[in-house]
Amino acid sequence: MTADVGVVGMAVMGQNLALNMENKGYTVAVYNRTRERTEELAEGRGRGLRIVPTYDLPAFVSALSRPRRVLSMVKAGPGTDAVLEELFPLLEEGDLVMDGGNAHFADTERRLAQADRRGLRYLGVGVSGGEYGALHGPAIMPGGHREGYETVEEVLTETAAQGPEGPCCAYLGPGSAGHYVKMVHNGIEYAIMQTIAESYDVMKRGLSMAPAEMAEVFSRWNQGELAGYLLEITQKILRYSDPHTDEPLVELVLDTAQQKGTGKWSTQVALDEGAGAPTIAAAVFARIVSALKGERMAASEVLGGPAPELGADKNQVLEEMHGALYLTVVSAYDQGLRQLRQASAERGYGLSLSEVARVWMDGCIIRSRLLFPIRKALSEKPDLPFLFLAAPFSSRWREHHCALRSTVASAHQAGIPVPAMSSALDFIDGYRTGRLPANLIQAQRDFFGAHTYQRVDKDGTFHTQWDEL
Numbered sequence: 001m002t003a004d005v006g007v008v009g010m011a012v013m014g015q016n017l018a019l020n021m022e023n024k025g026y027t028v029a030v031y032n033r034t035r036e037r038t039e040e041l042a043e044g045r046g047r048g049l050r051i052v053p054t055y056d057l058p059a060f061v062s063a064l065s066r067p068r069r070v071l072s073m074v075k076a077g078p079g080t081d082a083v084l085e086e087l088f089p090l091l092e093e094g095d096l097v098m099d100g101g102n103a104h105f106a107d108t109e110r111r112l113a114q115a116d117r118r119g120l121r122y123l124g125v126g127v128s129g130g131e132y133g134a135l136h137g138p139a140i141m142p143g144g145h146r147e148g149y150e151t152v153e154e155v156l157t158e159t160a161a162q163g164p165e166g167p168c169c170a171y172l173g174p175g176s177a178g179h180y181v182k183m184v185h186n187g188i189e190y191a192i193m194q195t196i197a198e199s200y201d202v203m204k205r206g207l208s209m210a211p212a213e214m215a216e217v218f219s220r221w222n223q224g225e226l227a228g229y230l231l232e233i234t235q236k237i238l239r240y241s242d243p244h245t246d247e248p249l250v251e252l253v254l255d256t257a258q259q260k261g262t263g264k265w266s267t268q269v270a271l272d273e274g275a276g277a278p279t280i281a282a283a284v285f286a287r288i289v290s291a292l293k294g295e296r297m298a299a300s301e302v303l304g305g306p307a308p309e310l311g312a313d314k315n316q317v318l319e320e321m322h323g324a325l326y327l328t329v330v331s332a333y334d335q336g337l338r339q340l341r342q343a344s345a346e347r348g349y350g351l352s353l354s355e356v357a358r359v360w361m362d363g364c365i366i367r368s369r370l371l372f373p374i375r376k377a378l379s380e381k382p383d384l385p386f387l388f389l390a391a392p393f394s395s396r397w398r399e400h401h402c403a404l405r406s407t408v409a410s411a412h413q414a415g416i417p418v419p420a421m422s423s424a425l426d427f428i429d430g431y432r433t434g435r436l437p438a439n440l441i442q443a444q445r446d447f448f449g450a451h452t453y454q455r456v457d458k459d460g461t462f463h464t465q466w467d468e469l
Ligand code: NBP
Pocket: 008, 009, 010, 011, 012, 013, 014, 032, 033, 034, 037, 073, 074, 075, 076, 078, 079, 080, 082, 083, 100, 101, 102, 103, 127, 128, 129, 130, 131
């Protein structure tokens, strides 16, 4: 049997994507470094399907129709390099390699150049949706050689989630555009998760709510404008009882969040490129603080603070928290899109941000109803610099900014950290302030380092001996 497409890497993502493609009518050759994983698929879920198991890369390549189309779904970093090093020499000019792992975009640029030298086509493909999405339809974010995309467009768009405005897959741009967009997607994911976790913390410690009651609130919020995958899973998590103890399982989970690196990369790159992404950064730092469990436990015995009760009307706090969550989540999308806009200009990706919003509408972790008005705003004004300047977000800001202030202030008064919410508020307040105190910073820089400054009343560059007077 000649295969239409091949998948290397038979861990959970590779297996599920192979099965998903097979389900769309394609014959799929599969290969994994460790034989057992390939056997597991071929003799398990893949039995009787158009799955062609192979046990070395030359056999894998021979099983493919030409031009060959190969998707690598192996661990990002050295694992992917090891596979590509072995795979590239086996391929011929015009064949296509797609890396569906969470590669750093700089690695994608390097591999693309290697592929170019061999006359191969290469795509860096962001895939989001976890193992469920891989099987039932993920969001797919390809970037790289456009001609390569054209040879695989049908396979990818059929494999992707079928969203409300078309398949959640689109060619995003040249070079590392796909992996860059996926990196920022994950940054936004970090920020939304952190904001929801802060709401949970305020409900739990500030309002003494039980998980089942919180689940009701999140469930209600998930019926409205904020509806999305991360709210949906939150209310499910809060309802889940541990079969061994009958306790809400979430309360038995250790409070140290892990990170695989994409949120961190997103923040590092935002800093390198001077893009404003403070809420995404706050979410990364919050995970870092969470990892200091031992130190936190010790400090909790020593450093006092206020009792974490909010002592206010519960319904009012919840209503305000909903407004605060809304504005913070929109701010997280805005910061990610802002970073993409800047990267697109600097790196020549030519991204269409409304198309990015469309691809994120289904299949991925940050899918949410908010992406409808976000896409609309970006379609109507592709160079929109700030989401809150467009409908409906400008009126939502007017409606909810007091709620965000009040939520942040009450949480701070009660000693409950809300870094995502407060960073979003500070960012928006900074952005909407015509004159910031950076004039004093300029003066300080000029004072100690003769860095010079500009004036508001005349053109030119100035330096002053500030301590002469
Ligand atoms: P993992 O990220 O755990 O990677 C395991 C796979 O990489 C196995 O097939 C393993 O082969 C292979 N591999 C490694 Br490790 N080193 C290798 C090497 N030197 N040579 C050849 N193969 C090697 O699997 P995953 O969670 O399925 O994710 C696959 C990719 O998809 C990753 O890049 C991940 O970042 C990305 N991704 C994952 C998710 C998710 O929700 N899990 C979502 C989106 C994207 P072996 O069996 O021989 O050890």
